[in-house]
Amino acid sequence: MSNGTMHKQPNLAVEIAGIKLRNPVMPASGTFGYGEEYTPYLDVETIGAIVTKGLSLKPKAGNPTPRIAETVSGMINAIGLQNIGIDAFITDKTEFLRRVNTPVIVNFFGNTREEYGEVARRLADVPDVAGVELNISCPNVKQGGIVFGTDPAAAAGVVSLVRKNLGSKPLIVKLTPNVTDITVIARAAEEAGADAISCINTLTGMAIDVKTRKPRIANRIGGLSGPAIRPVAVRMVHQVVQAVKIPVIGIGGIMTAMDALEFLIVGATAVQVGTANFIDPGVMADIVAGIERFCREEGIADIHELIGSLR
Amino acid sequence: MMKNYKTRILSNQEIAPDYYRMKILAPGFGQHARPGQFVMFRVQRSMPPLLRRPFGVFRTGFLPADCDGMPEKEYLEILYKVVGHGTAIMRELHSGDAVEVLGPLGRGFEPGDPQREKILVGGGIGLVPLFMLAEDRVKESPVRLLMGGRTRDDILVVTEFERLGVETYVSTDDGSLGEEGFVTQMLERKLRKYPDAEVYCCGPLPMISAVNTICAAQNVPLQVSLEALMACGVGACLGCVVKGAGHTEEHPRYLCTCKAGPVFHAAELDWHALGTPAADSCEGCKS
Numbered sequence: 245m246s247n248g249t250m251h252k253q254p255n256l257a258v259e260i261a262g263i264k265l266r267n268p269v270m271p272a273s274g275t276f277g278y279g280e281e282y283t284p285y286l287d288v289e290t291i292g293a294i295v296t297k298g299l300s301l302k303p304k305a306g307n308p309t310p311r312i313a314e315t316v317s318g319m320i321n322a323i324g325l326q327n328i329g330i331d332a333f334i335t336d337k338t339e340f341l342r343r344v345n346t347p348v349i350v351n352f353f354g355n356t357r358e359e360y361g362e363v364a365r366r367l368a369d370v371p372d373v374a375g376v377e378l379n380i381s382c383p384n385v386k387q388g389g390i391v392f393g394t395d396p397a398a399a400a401g402v403v404s405l406v407r408k409n410l411g412s413k414p415l416i417v418k419l420t421p422n423v424t425d426i427t428v429i430a431r432a433a434e435e436a437g438a439d440a441i442s443c444i445n446t447l448t449g450m451a452i453d454v455k456t457r458k459p460r461i462a463n464r465i466g467g468l469s470g471p472a473i474r475p476v477a478v479r480m481v482h483q484v485v486q487a488v489k490i491p492v493i494g495i496g497g498i499m500t501a502m503d504a505l506e507f508l509i510v511g512a513t514a515v516q517v518g519t520a521n522f523i524d525p526g527v528m529a530d531i532v533a534g535i536e537r538f539c540r541e542e543g544i545a546d547i548h549e550l551i552g553s554l555r
Numbered sequence: 556m557m558k559n560y561k562t563r564i565l566s567n568q569e570i571a572p573d574y575y576r577m578k579i580l581a582p583g584f585g586q587h588a589r590p591g592q593f594v595m596f597r598v599q600r601s602m603p604p605l606l607r608r609p610f611g612v613f614r615t616g617f618l619p620a621d622c623d624g625m626p627e628k629e630y631l632e633i634l635y636k637v638v639g640h641g642t643a644i645m646r647e648l649h650s651g652d653a654v655e656v657l658g659p660l661g662r663g664f665e666p667g668d669p670q671r672e673k674i675l676v677g678g679g680i681g682l683v684p685l686f687m688l689a690e691d692r693v694k695e696s697p698v699r700l701l702m703g704g705r706t707r708d709d710i711l712v713v714t715e716f717e718r719l720g721v722e723t724y725v726s727t728d729d730g731s732l733g734e735e736g737f738v739t740q741m742l743e744r745k746l747r748k749y750p751d752a753e754v755y756c757c758g759p760l761p762m763i764s765a766v767n768t769i770c771a772a773q774n775v776p777l778q779v780s781l782e783a784l785m786a787c788g789v790g791a792c793l794g795c796v797v798k799g800a801g802h803t804e805e806h807p808r809y810l811c812t813c814k815a816g817p818v819f820h821a822a823e824l825d826w827h828a829l830g831t832p833a834a835d836s837c838e839g840c841k842s
Contacts, residue, residue: 277791284557285657285789305807312786312794314606319786323793326809470605522787523597523607525657526559 254539255546256532258292258513260491261414261439263347263374265292265514268547269504269532272495272518273298273351273377273418274323278337279344285525288346290532292514296333298379299352301359303329313451313460318470318497319519320449322463325353325382330363338372347374349416355385360402364409375414378406380433381422381445393420393445396432407437416493419443419484421473426480427487434488442493442516443484444477470519471497478506485511485552499527501534508535511552556587560656561599565618565630567648571708573637574680575646576613578630579656585615585629590688591663591780591818594631595788596645599653604641606786609813610634611684611757612659613712631656634711636680660788661817664688664755664778669695672749675721676701676742676766678758679709684780684817686712688755689721699724699745703738703762707731739765746773756780764829767821777821783812790814798828 256267270293276282279294288294306326313320328336330352341348350373354360360378367373380393380402392398403417417433419426421444430441446467451460459465477496485492494507495516504515520527535547544550565578595607610633618628637646648654664684667673673692675685682702692698700723704710710732713723724741725733734741739762746752746769756766757780770777785795790811797816799808802825810816810823 275787275791281789281791285559303807305804306793306796306809309796310784310794311796312784312792314604317602317605319606321786321792321794326793326796471602519605519786522792523605524559524655525787525789 252545254536254544256536256539258547258551260493260514261375261416263293263349263414265347267292267532267535268508268512268514269528269535270349270493270514270516271295271521271528272516273379275518275521278333278340279348280337280340282521282525286529288344290529291346293347293349293374294341294344295349295377295516296337296351297327298325299327299330299333299350299363300325300354301330301363303327303332308462310461311463313466315449315451315468316472318468318472320451320461320466320468321446322461322466324463330366334366334370338370342372348372349375349377351377351379351418353379353382354402355382357384357386357402357405361405361409364406368409368411368413373413375416375439376406376410377416377418377442378403378438379418379445381418381420391420391422393429394423396428399429400432400436403433403436403438414439416440416442418445420445421476421480422448427483430484430488434490438490440491440493440513441484441488442495444473444480444496447473447476469497471499471503473497474503474506478510481507481512482510482554498531499523501531501538504531504535505538505550508547508550509552509554511554513551557658557660558583560584560658562654562656564648564650564652564654565628566650567646569646570634571711574634574708574711575637576632576634576712577645577648578618578632579654580628581615581631581656582629584631584659588612588615588631588659588687589663590691591684592659592661593684593788593817594633594656594658594660596633597655597657598644598648599655604644607655607657607788608641609782609785609788611780611817612687613683614686614690631658634680634683657788661813662815664780664818665820666692666695667753667776667778672696672752673698674701674742674745674749674752674754675699676703676738676754676756676758676762678703678738678762679705680711681756681758681762681780682711684757685755686716689716689719693720698722701726701738701741701745703727703741703758704732705729737765738762739769742766742769746775754778760829764826767826770821778818779821779824780818781812781816783817785813788813798825799823800825802828
């Protein structure tokens with residue numbers, strides 16, 4: 245190990261809001277189930293963290309089918325946040341998560357401020373949960389359906405209540421890109437008590453079957469993900485990193501280590517991999533290995549030399 | 556054990572207009588694959604298509620050792636119809652091309668009661684998952700295959716079923732091969748003759764629905780293999796759900812086609828919700 249930096253194991257460990265990650269790679273919520281689905285293909289102890297599918301106060305059925313459609317270099321989905329509900333998650337799913345030596349971040353959402361607050365309260369004392377990720381890309385049913393994450397005051401209202409109910413658990417706020425200026429929402433979340441920001445969620449999109457003249461998914465409009473959105477995501481992460489002091493997790497169309505490095509270089513402390521998991525269930529391990537190889541080749545001893553190194 | 560095989564194509568051959576059969580090198584695959592399971596197929600290093608495509612496993616086997624002393628090669632074989640973007644790319648692939656195959660996936664057919672006749676009902680490319688079932692069941696029970704298609708071009712590999720010792724019956728909508736009419740008419744006749752039979756079915760949804768109506772009326776046990784649009788094939792994306800029996804708005808019961816299926820006992824499904832969408836919906840989903 246003493247024969248020069250090129251052969252030394254680079255240090256990939258990062259910290260997000262007090263959560264220590266062995267490397268900066270984790271799944272994006274909704275692409276990795278509750279953690280167990282991918283165990284035949286991926287050793288979850290090779291990645292930085294597990295991020296669960298989004299949970300709500302009550303179980304949610306999800307949308308009618310078709311729920312997904314492939315588009316150019318991407319896919320549109322409107323699964324409808326189908327999930328088993330927070331109580332069933334705590335009872336049935338944390339047993340597996342307790343056994344793995346990888347931090348677990350629980351993603352959740354609500355349709356009223358009170359629902360968000362209640363889920364946060366129930367998660368506050370669950371010892372196997374390292375932190376939470378708050379999805380604010382949902383419509384507020386009490387405010388005419390305006391999406392929490394598109395209005396700085398509504399976003400701040402949810403974040404502050406969740407912050408209060410969550411005790412000492414780290415709070416990551418996941419932002420929607422479907423806004424005019426994402427930095428306004430990012431700052432509102434930071435001021436309301438977010439410990440970190442993750443961005444971006446899917447871009448709203450639509451695809452039409454020209455023969456039937458119908459939308460290709462039953463919900464008509466869905467969320468666009470995959471490599472098609474990556475340049476938009478890199479740009480937004482770049483802007484958010486400039487706007488806030490808290491760490492940022494970059495998300496959007498990451499398929500390879502090189503894609504992940506783009507986000508790190510513009511200043512993301514970690515990244516989430518989404519759609520790529522569907523295509524290659526072992527992809528996150530490959531991305532970690534690729535980042536490590538890049539560091540060796542570039543003579544980088546610590547990943548922090550790369551983070552925010554944009555020239 | 557399911558696995559992501561990073562492997563290559565052994566052969567890719569057109570067997571009827573727009574229908575292809577592809578052999579893929581897959582050492583160790585056969586010992587894990589059960590009848591009715593599927594694989595997620597990806598053209599390596601290619602984009603588009605972005606997502607993998609699901610294909611039923613047609614059969615597994617070994618290519619004999621060649622004269623250069625190379626050992627025998629274990630393969631899995633899929634059959635596909637060119638219906639969209641993904642399959643149009645697949646038809647251009649050749650022996651030696653790199654592909655990835657994730658599998659075997661999903662729940663396959665249950666063998667049923669060896670004492671009872673087996674009637675397999677296949678429509679077009681829906682014949683695929685029935686081959687390994689026939690291969691397995693014919694060892695214990697009489698097996699009959701009823702195969703339907705629009706024209707004779709949709710009637711595939713029937714002689715391979717015959718070689719197993721399966722009695723085969725063919726119908727086409729236009730009468731260009733076998734009996735003129737629907738495969739369901741043949742099924743009604745066979746069930747009169749073999750009222751104790753168990754039925755296994757795969758094909759376009761309208762056909763599966765009609766088969767279910769017939770079997771339900773006579774209390775005949777039925778297993779069906781469904782197709783669905785899916786992104787992951789392992790139960791994570793929740794894109795491929797169908798409504799299970801007893802599904803209501805208040806108590807939703809969505810089942811993942813990839814994990815709870817693709818084979819279901821007819822009684823597990825909400826047939827009203829499955830309904831009878833556009834007649835071409837089946838072929839569209841393997842685009």
